[in-house]
Amino acid sequence: MNQHISGKYLQAFNGGDDSRAIRLAKKHLEKHPQDIVAAGTLASALMRQERFSEAIPFFNQVLKVQPDNQPMQLNRISCWLATDNAVIAIEHLHELLAHSNNRSELWDALGQANVKIGRYPEAYRAFCQALVLPGCPESVYINLLYLFLEHELFDADTGPLAKWIENPKTHPALRLNYATVLHRRTRFIEAHDLWLKLLADLPQYPDVADSTYAQLYANLAGVCIELSRIEDALIYCNKAEQYGYAAEQLLGYRAQLCRTQGLYGQAMDYAQEAIQHNPEFDGMFSLQGGLLLDYGDVAESWRAHQKALVLSPDNRQFQFVAAFTCFALRDDLREAWALYEGRWFNPRTGCKSVLPWPEWQGGKQQGRLLLYREQGLGDEIFWASMFGEVSQYFDAVLCVCHEKLQTLFSRSFPDIVFVADRPSSHPLVFEQFTSQLSIGSLGAILRPHRSNFAHTPESFLIADPVRAEHWRQRLSRLGTGLKVGLAWRSVDLTGGRGIHYPPLPELKPLLQVHGIEFINLQYCATAEECAEIESMLGRPFYNFREVDHFDDLDASAALMAACDVVIAPCTATAALAAAVGVPVLELEAVAVNGFQLGQQQSPWVPMMTRFGKQPDEPWSVVVEQVALVIWQLQQEHCRT
Template identity: 30%
Template sequence: MRAAAQAYERILTVLPTDAQVLDLYGTALYQLGSAAAGRPYLVASLRQRPLHGPVWNHLGVIDRALHDDNAADIAFRRSALLDPGKMEPLVNLAATAGDRGDPESGLLLNRRSRMASPESSDVALRQGVLLCQAHRPQDAIPFLLAAWRRDPGNGEVALNLSRANTELGHLSAARRPVMAVIALAPGTHEFYGSLATTHDPRLSTDRDILWAKAATVLRPLDAGSWLNLCAECYRDSRIDEAYRAARRTLTLDPTSDMGMRNLSAAALNRFELALARALAQRVLILRPGDADAECVLSEIEFRIGDARKAWALHEARIRREVHRPRLNLPPPWQGPGTETGPVLVATEQGVGDEITFLSCLAEIYDGITRPVVIEVDERLVHLVGRSFPNAAVVPRQLVPGDGRGQYLDYRALAERYGLRHHVLSGSLPYILNRDRDQPLERCGYLQTDLQRVTHWRKWLSGLGEGPKVGVVWRTVQLTRFRARFHCTIDELFPVFHTPGCTFINLMAGDTGAETARVKAATSAELRAPPGLDVWDGLDDLCALMQALDVVVAAWTANCAFAGAVGTPTIRLAQGFMHVSNGREFFFPNVYPVFDRHEAFDGAEAGRRAAAMLVRLISGADRR
């Protein structure tokens, strides 16, 4: 293509006004990555032949690449009028509709192309892309597969097929087309980053990061490749490598707001808080209201600044792209006394966060003058309903058929209960409006099933004398990033050496190898509660926790459950969101092993937890 462009350039020195050569040269410059340089030649060609439809289509393609959707739309429509039998302008018009955020209009435009050229790979590709933009990846897959069969090795098809499969969680299928394109064109750097982002984070290995690094080798001066490498390293918990990649990004593109955000996040994890704060503030100068930057600032304020300011910045999470879209919500609630009708407390994040944030609702519940509807994970409905007896407790309002739970729709709920206001559970601390030196004092707001508590106390008493200590040492979904904040089982051996204790396994999943390792090293046996489903039986799990003397828990939902039922709990991390020191901000019976300004260290966490456990079972720290 470069040789062709050079040939056209030489011809133009002889025939500077030849419309066809001007079109060819401008199009060649665009294909070489210089859309802005190629555009004037197409405009010059159209001055010679203003009624030539294909050139208008080429101009529209260039305008679309330059993100001038209005100009592209005009050019494509003019091309379609001049060449009504051609499908390319219609396909491109459909694409610009998708670019504008109106994929439904694009699908209507693409219907005519599908009727005219049902076997076209371009038409099938466009249909698949528009369906993905309309959040219908399952419907997009057949069209993208058809385009792949008709044009195997097409890079654009491969990328979109990979993205659709990734969206659906079909990660092996997502990798295959991208790997095929890499095999055909190993020097095409864009595909390496796509491949790196399709693996399951729970199964990530050192090999996966090499794909992102390969792109930086192929294009060492491409800021985007270094940006992608930073993101991959960060996700795989290579914080120092992510830090260096982000610095390289900003060296190549000093105005990259994404590079600043990534460097700020890496600096935060390296406890370089002043640098992290300065970078996040700089992003907000470039992009006022940037949600990701405000969330980073909230984390910094939680650690070293003003907690009230941190909770205000925390509200930015609702605007982040990763936040679940919510349809048909009533207006926001401003706090007790402002309600004019029923209030919805909407679900947010995981079950542990829900239980933690609902502790704030327990503080202000009596001041709410209208009915309350609480939305929670289905596994929590009975437990939360028992704890807030006058409230209506409902399961998450997930869109039917959306297996990944990406959207929630409140139309039916609003009509059923006449909802007038809403508040996300994660916004309750902001409404509560307390600083870090004003923690919650209510101990054990969750009301468990007393019959099940009696059942578990009877089972525990049958295990012998001495304190009964529940243990959760890691999350079930332990990614490489999360592993940075969890002890290994070996690091908790000091806890299991505590004399006189009977240890209860509160972990979900297969932990046979780890419990055997504990027994071999410490002689302690981790007892499994008979008949308890730790993952789905959360009501019963909380009843067991209330029957225990102490819980030792990693940064997991189970730590929140233990705190919410009032059991003395040792948290193998800093306090929730780094808000407080010495005791958990939300639960006075939860004791973090680290202060908010301290970095996590697994071995030190095990040693401190063992010392805390001795004090708790002796009654020295009971409150």
């Protein structure tokens, strides 16, 4: 009789009739409670019906008798994960791995368990450990890929996935998603090349739907926008449209394309049309908010950002973009700083620390603070305006800064120890600290209100006094006119950044002001650019090639300090010149700069005055304004 009933529930289980298997196994266990075959079958049938809590006691019963039964171990772990008992699962997995650490399925389960409780770096390490073991199933690669796709692990290496992704047998959808990971990490060229290769391989898969082609072409359009490949982006947009890509999404891409080209009016029209197609298109409200801020309509910009944040309150990209409008809107900056924390969505801003010390929340503390850099050189210089105050709150402060700024910062802030931004190789970073903080978060503590910017010194970086005097003497021999340092662009012109820098011919009204001696401060200036400026000047354009404005910022700052005025667009050059105390006239392509709190005089570097324009206006609007100011300064210089 026992064998007959046993055969019945096993037959039902193997035939897929889990309900009958459960009923028969329970009946059998009433008479034979120690039968682990029946208990195992019952547990597995319950698990298949997703009755995980009920299954766990029967898995326990089997494993009490057969502790090394690997399938039952993994099934019980799966049930724990499904019932939010990931911590218990992790404990048991560590016990199993202590005895057998060469089982990829255990490392895979450990990775999944850590994902469940939000321990993403631990999950990454577990998946990687599984991948190096022989016979590792493809499911582990997929789990690691989706870990990258769904969570921000910008400091984790995607290398373990590379060979698997390059294999043509890997499903196109997975390769497409891997390229998306690269795109998010701002590895645009790699993403572009992988999507192109995938496009070439797709004919091998006859079952690929048109929607996959549409997504691929749309992705290529997006990455070409980031790379400022405008013509290619337009072609891919049209291709995506042919394959039926969502109309509102394509309108969104076209809006971004127009903004990249400086066609703000068209960008606004496309964004509005996209919203008409989909009134809950959060990304277009966010884009509208940015466009309206550039036009100077701060109140309408804020309303657009609020709509985006209502639709997607946890979207950190929307928070970050909205922060700039919020900075320009109110005297109380606390909400703006809270939104600004959304900047960590993008690896361009840097990676948030995973160091073990708590973040500084403000207030005087005994002990040591570790500050670490983020974002670009210009931003780092702006944040440095608060360094003089930070050292008052701690017994000691160590700051990991950009290596190009280390000498300048060390001279200017002797109470702070500065090390170059290679913390993994510097012994000081491994010492014990009381607190740590990214420099971009200092403002939330030290500048919560506009009135707090009254503490900002007029200048706070000290150029090398010997070098600066050397340059003053050399520049004095050039003539009696005003000595004006000049820069005109960044080296990074991707993602539409080019519209923020005036083309050289647009500077002609400025260069024609009589009696000015122009000094080159442009890093990586080409011989052709310098020759073009000299041609417009009709006299020498002084380019002291012994100064490396790109890598030797200490030497560059000394030359800046010898100038009477500096004219530059929104780059690190403008920030550095103002920080060493030189009056800076900054050329800006937009009406309002939220980071500067919407003010003409920079709150971060008071020696900087910005000259902005409506985005649709030509550069001549601001260039002629600056030319008039330079002419007036030259007249005053001649009188004195």
